Amino acid sequence: MLSATARLIRLLSLFQAQRSWTGADLAARLEITERTLRRDVDRLRSLGYTVDSTSGVAGGYRLGAGTAMPPLLLEDEEAIAVALGLGNPVGASGDIENASMRALAKLEQLMPPRLRRRLDSVRSSVVPVMHDKSPVRLKAVSFLAEACTDRLELRFGYRDHHDALTERTAQPHRVVQTGRRWYLLAWDVAREDWRTFRLDRIVEPEPTGERFTPRRLPHGDVAAYMEHALKVSPYLHHAQVVVHAPVEALEPYLGWVGGTPQAVGDGSTRIATAANSLDALAVWLGCLPHDFEVESPLELVAHLALVAGRLARAATGKTSHRPPKAVGRLPRI
């Protein structure tokens, strides 16, 4: 049986995992009787924690907002996520940043050595280029970052932008967060070249069992290399447009193309994007509910004029009606 003190900590962690509990459930979890539970609840209250209790059919216990933060019990993944977040306070400055640093120092002090090693490995292998959200699981980031640190060669499936799955063997170098995505920068063994792999397209990565000697990056700095690598994408047409809307307003549309948004004062956003056809770019731009200017390429400006003319004729019913020669495929965006 746990000691009374250990039980109080366990009780607090149960309250953090689930807000409301019945006395019977709590007692069962703590392997004590309800009588002892009531005494434990009393102890928490005497320590300053607000524990609300409700009697009756829908009754139970619930941890209220107290005067101080209860001691948090974090799972391994949660602790690493919090530490990463504190070390990278997006948009924070001054007091908030200072508070983040103090909290991070406390957290690291309490971290068991195995977690601290893991955090170091994630931190040294993750290079932030720009901050944003990503659907990638922390577990995947953590696993790949550890492979970078331990120089473990990896084998994984990779789904390219045509959704074709290929088997890859790679020597992971760094995990990079840029724009809305996470990437693994790695040496592709079969192709004998550097490649950037989107983490959300990597399928079932596993170590081959081989260890490798790290290579030098062609552009030296990882962040600089990633900026370069992401600009030189496999798309046929690259465009740069300035949209008269803030970055947040464009978020819903950025998932359509691989655009990298960048705020340019006066509430506008510059987007570097690419697609396999000018039609695809035109369709995407046409769907934006904001005005925009095309900075490059000139062919896109000409193509937009062509599309605009076609749309105008369709709108006025003055089309030169000719049957299509063949049913073309929809442009791939």
Next chain:
DNA sequence: CTCTAGCTTCCAATAATAGG
């Protein structure tokens, strides 16, 4: 009123700790 769930009080058993 009945049922359910938490609260309070009293009492006894057991375990842990302090002191000689």
Next chain:
DNA sequence: CCTATTATTGGAAGCTAGAG
């Protein structure tokens, strides 16, 4: 090591309160 003290735990009984 033994004894006394203190803390912890659990059981029982009766109470309060909310919901149907």
